[in-house]
Amino acid sequence: xxxxxxxxxxxxxxxxxxxxxxxxxxxxxxxxxxxxxxxxxxxxxxxxxxxxxxxxxxxxxxxxxxxxxxxxxxxx
Numbered sequence: 482x483x484x485x486x487x488x489x490x491x492x493x494x495x496x497x498x499x500x501x502x503x504x505x506x507x508x509x510x511x512x513x514x515x516x517x518x519x520x521x522x523x524x525x526x527x528x529x530x531x532x533x534x535x536x537x538x539x540x541x542x543x544x545x546x547x548x549x550x551x552x553x554x555x556x557x
Contacts, residue, residue, distance in 0.1 A: 496555075498512055498513060498516075499553065499555060502546075502547075502550045502553075503550060503551065503553070510547065513543075513546070514543060518539060518543075521539055521542060522535060522536070522539050525538040525539050525542075
């Protein structure tokens, strides 16, 4: 039951974050970067041998999110 409540809270938090991004809320953008950059960097680091390349990939990924957030389908 505790996992179910936790998952439901996380889902609601994600929905609020997406709504904030769709409304160009600067705090939502900051939250997205802070919340996901470490995980995304870890994945990028597996694909690239250098730290600089991984950082560049991460930056490009966030730029793509920011540029294309308006086309995001909430039911995804």
